[in-house]
Amino acid sequence: MSFVEICNVKKAFGNYSAIKGIDLEVRDGEFLVLLGPSGCGKSTLMRMIAGIETVTSGAIKIDGKDVTHLTPRERNVAMVFQTYALYPHLTVRANIEFPLRKMKLGREQIRERTLWAARMFRIERHLDRKPKQLSGGERQRVALARAIVRSPSVFMMDEPLSNLDAKLRATARQEIQQFQAETKATTVYVTHDQVEAMSLGHRIAVLSDGVVRQVGTPDEIYHRPADTFVATFVGSPAMNLVPRGGILEGFRPEQLLPSELVADKANTTEIRMEIQRIEQLGSTQLVYGTLDDQDGTPVIADVPAMAGISFTPGERHSFRIRHKEMHAFDKATGRRVEVKAAAAA
Ligand SMILES: Nc1ncnc2c1ncn2[C@@H]1O[C@H](COP(=O)(O)OP(=O)(O)OP(=O)(O)O)[C@@H](O)[C@H]1O
Ligand SMILES: [Mg+2]
Incomplete structure (x- = not known):
């Protein structure tokens, strides 16, 4: 012992x-x-x-x-x-x-x-x-x-x-x-x-x-990463962080789903993304884009190749995140905040 x-x-x-x-x-x-x-x-x-x-x-x-x-x-x-x-x-x-x-x-x-x-x-x-x-x-x-x-x-x-x-x-x-x-x-x-x-x-x-x-x-x-450092250090590609009001909203690339794959849109939030480039990795494709917000915040989606969706640079594409898969962090301290993700969206 x-x-x-x-x-x-x-x-x-x-x-x-x-x-x-x-x-x-x-x-x-x-x-x-x-x-x-x-x-x-x-x-x-x-x-x-x-x-x-x-x-x-x-x-x-x-x-x-x-x-x-x-x-x-x-x-x-x-x-x-x-x-x-x-x-x-x-x-x-x-x-x-x-x-x-x-x-x-x-x-x-x-x-x-x-x-x-x-x-x-x-x-x-x-x-x-x-x-x-x-x-x-x-x-x-x-x-x-x-x-x-x-x-x-x-x-x-x-x-x-x-x-x-x-x-x-x-x-x-x-x-x-x-x-x-x-x-x-x-x-x-x-x-x-x-x-x-x-x-x-x-x-x-x-x-x-x-x-x-x-x-x-x-x-x-x-x-349940305790702060934005842990959230972005663990996981590849890193968790997306999007500023909204006083918080940073976090969601992992594999949890950003092309809207056409989401049958039940209840308890989800839409993210519209302008696609910049695509990396084909065999089993998945990484879709790099920016949000329609004033900062043009960069966002990555990890989409299974099996889904059979093709993306084109320049295209605007609608994605969805399930509220239970969203994280929230304090903008100033980076610490996790336990608000209902749905309310924060
Ligand atoms: N003998 C030393 N004298 C002065 N600074 C040191 C000494 N040993 C380590 N440091 C400093 O302390 C910090 C931590 O070093 P450490 O070797 O523990 O890092 P690490 O996390 O193991 O990094 P790595 O992944 O590169 O091995 C570094 O900034 C390093 O430059
Ligand atoms: Mg070392």
């Missing part, structure tokens, strides 16, 4: 404040993803949990114990970096065994644990090879196996898949998910990739500029 508490943690580099007071809990057995754009403080926060970066103020607790001033080893956490370093002169087996050699374990126990970790990431066939005889994806998996072999209380990964091509990334994602489901290891995973975050996380903490914007399940983050 392991859980992590991050209590009002701040980090300053000189007079630059990189983490501006974060409170966050990683529950026992949870897969928590830290998601946010480059420079928002994800790695800094993770390094502070691991103990390889000092905190400026606040506390880090593991299993209720204050570990703020303990070494990484004393915290029993394991970390995999984006640029992992394997020992090139050692075999895969020796690389994975390495963390165990510092523990007082018998030879048989070391052999068993190494095999367990190698199997977890399906590299048992490669145990006698050197890293240079492996593909990039296989090397990445050796780094993951080496990190878990000690059975850490908390397992942390900082963009571990970013060096892999799209296909390998999908496979490795599946392996990490399986590993976590099997071991129930409390896991913190850093990424700027929202697809990775949505597919892996039990919960996601969305960071920007050194603060947590929202913590929630992928479903909550997607369907």
Whole structure:
């Protein structure tokens, strides 16, 4: 059992404040993803949990114990970096065994644990090879196996898949998910990739500029974003934001339906759009246009190709949004406002 508490943690580099007071809990057995754009403080926060970066103020607790001033080893956490370093002169087996050699374990126990970790990431066939005889994806998996072999209380990964091509990334994602489901290891995973975050996380903490914007399940983050930052960072293409009165009205591109597809127009609002250009993506087409308002607000609709509608640049087209799929945000603060979307329309 392991859980992590991050209590009002701040980090300053000189007079630059990189983490501006974060409170966050990683529950026992949870897969928590830290998601946010480059420079928002994800790695800094993770390094502070691991103990390889000092905190400026606040506390880090593991299993209720204050570990703020303990070494990484004393915290029993394991970390995999984006640029992992394997020992090139050692075999895969020796690389994975390495963390165990510092523990007082018998030879048989070391052999068993190494095999367990190698199997977890399906590299048992490669145990006698050197890293240079492996593909990039296989090397990445050796780094993951080496990190878990000690059975850490908390397992942390900082963009571990970013060096892999799209296909390998999908496979490795599946392996990490399986590993976590099997071991129930409390896991913190850093990424700027929202697809990775949505597919892996039990919960996601969305960071920007050194603060947590929202913590929630992928479903909550997607369907009830706490502010315009979260609303537009998660989801591709980004949520449309249209100014109306004192609020910004939000709706996702896939929820903007060509009116000819909406039989029952009750509880919907019409959006008339002047179409500028179309991107054919195979299964869907992205329709870029502007509204007939004074700002010419840009809007994107994601229309399934199956619908069989063709759009022409310059054409005015009528779309509809269901009221239950509309979001509202305060224009000044960007925070979500809980008005009935229908009333706001
Ligand atoms: N040692 C340091 N000295 C000064 N500034 C630093 C240091 N480490 C990080 N920073 C700054 O703190 C901020 C957060 O950095 P961090 O590495 O945590 O970002 P990140 O969210 O992991 O970004 P990325 O997705 O690019 O890895 C950045 O603006 C960075 O320039
Ligand atoms: Mg980083």
